[in-house]
Amino acid sequence: MNGISQTLDPAIARSLLRELGESARAFRFEVAPNPCVGAAVLAGSKVVSRGFHRVWGGPHAEVDALRLAAESSVPQSEWDTMLVTLEPCSTTGKTPACVDAIKRSGIRRVIVGALDPDPRHRGRGLEILEEAGIEVLVDPVPSPLQDVAPHFLHWNDNERVRRPRPWTIAKWAQTLTGQLSPPEDIGGGRWISGPTSVAEVHKLRGRVDAIVTGVGTVLHDDPRLTVRPMGAPGLAVDPSNLSKGSPPPQGPARIVLDSWLRTSPTARLFEESQDGELAGPVVIVALPGADPIRRRALEAAGATVHTSRGMDRFTLDLRDLWSWLWSQGYQRVLLETGPTLLRNALDAGFVDQLRIYTGNVRGGEGESLAPWLTEAKLLERLHRESGQDAVLEAFLR
Ligand SMILES: NC(=O)c1ccc[n+]([C@@H]2O[C@H](COP(=O)([O-])OP(=O)(O)OC[C@H]3O[C@@H](n4cnc5c(N)ncnc54)[C@H](OP(=O)(O)O)[C@@H]3O)[C@@H](O)[C@H]2O)c1
Numbered sequence: 001m002n003g004i005s006q007t008l009d010p011a012i013a014r015s016l017l018r019e020l021g022e023s024a025r026a027f028r029f030e031v032a033p034n035p036c037v038g039a040a041v042l043a044g045s046k047v048v049s050r051g052f053h054r055v056w057g058g059p060h061a062e063v064d065a066l067r068l069a070a071e072s073s074v075p076q077s078e079w080d081t082m083l084v085t086l087e088p089c090s091t092t093g094k095t096p097a098c099v100d101a102i103k104r105s106g107i108r109r110v111i112v113g114a115l116d117p118d119p120r121h122r123g124r125g126l127e128i129l130e131e132a133g134i135e136v137l138v139d140p141v142p143s144p145l146q147d148v149a150p151h152f153l154h155w156n157d158n159e160r161v162r163r164p165r166p167w168t169i170a171k172w173a174q175t176l177t178g179q180l181s182p183p184e185d186i187g188g189g190r191w192i193s194g195p196t197s198v199a200e201v202h203k204l205r206g207r208v209d210a211i212v213t214g215v216g217t218v219l220h221d222d223p224r225l226t227v228r229p230m231g232a233p234g235l236a237v238d239p240s241n242l243s244k245g246s247p248p249p250q251g252p253a254r255i256v257l258d259s260w261l262r263t264s265p266t267a268r269l270f271e272e273s274q275d276g277e278l279a280g281p282v283v284i285v286a287l288p289g290a291d292p293i294r295r296r297a298l299e300a301a302g303a304t305v306h307t308s309r310g311m312d313r314f315t316l317d318l319r320d321l322w323s324w325l326w327s328q329g330y331q332r333v334l335l336e337t338g339p340t341l342l343r344n345a346l347d348a349g350f351v352d353q354l355r356i357y358t359g360n361v362r363g364g365e366g367e368s369l370a371p372w373l374t375e376a377k378l379l380e381r382l383h384r385e386s387g388q389d390a391v392l393e394a395f396l397r
Contacts, residue, residue, distance in 0.1 A: 179364025
């Protein structure tokens, strides 16, 4: 690496970049499809702060590091260098462009671990910083993106960019034998996971643009699909993440795939929201031949009905649907549904990320997803606990 000033040992810079990349990886399931990024503000060789991109839609690592630096005892006039594992962004997305925050900070040198892999943005962030008189150095060795954020490279491959669709997280609860419905005498025939996991799911719902389900789940469970605070502080949507539509202030949209409009206009989806509950708009997706009388009844109940092409006369085409979801601004969606739609979405390759809760329940009703899971090619797998439940998180290859 040429040109790092004498005040910062290149070996220290490299090791710090490597450490930032590794620490940023801890947030991989929270930020995807965004990359894991870490940043540090330095004064000479002293690290003033370390920042990370911690949650999708939330501040980027550079902004987080600058915020923490401002809370430190080191005056801003002494900050001279920022290390960041990925080229700072130059466009406004869910949050304002990071290059502007860096320019405002008075930092004079930025050391970057990797260029933006998206050819539409690659190098642009560095150009803007250089135009502002900031020294820019690239050291691609310490934090290769293929190690810390392989999902991000896949997300930016040509096929996905050519045919955009939302990043899709499939979440389900299963019994020890892989069934999604417990035996009738357990959990009211519905609940497999415990209260800690249910609270986690509400938090996850607050971090997506839309929740997608199938009409089978609506008919069987009559769910609300809202974000509820669950009585515990910090579990509802974090207002600091509400910048520019992420998630929509009224909560994620609730999308029901319902070819023939079997959803009842009296379903709980249409009930008024309770205190602290974020209830997004209800969109029902049907085939063009669906009954117009049912359509009007659902519209009168508050739904928007969208008609979409079928793969055949009976089944909605998921490819068209996922493209449509993207066109509506839904960039990160949560698939919370039964085994029928889940299997189709998994087989079609539209699921990018998994969150699976396994409850301490034997047996169950319906198809087991255990054989599918045994064969699945999982990346970056994480096993953890949530109350009494075992949780598996992973990306799908
Ligand atoms: N454990 C969990 O995490 C969890 C989560 C949700 C639900 N569940 C359970 O799952 C059960 C319901 O599951 P389910 O499999 O019957 O229903 P589902 O997967 O929720 O919905 C399936 C229905 O969606 C409609 N659909 C429209 N387009 C589709 C497409 N391209 N591919 C697949 N489906 C499409 C179809 O009905 P039309 O042909 O009428 O459109 C289909 O029958 C309930 O027992 C519920 O309690 C468990």
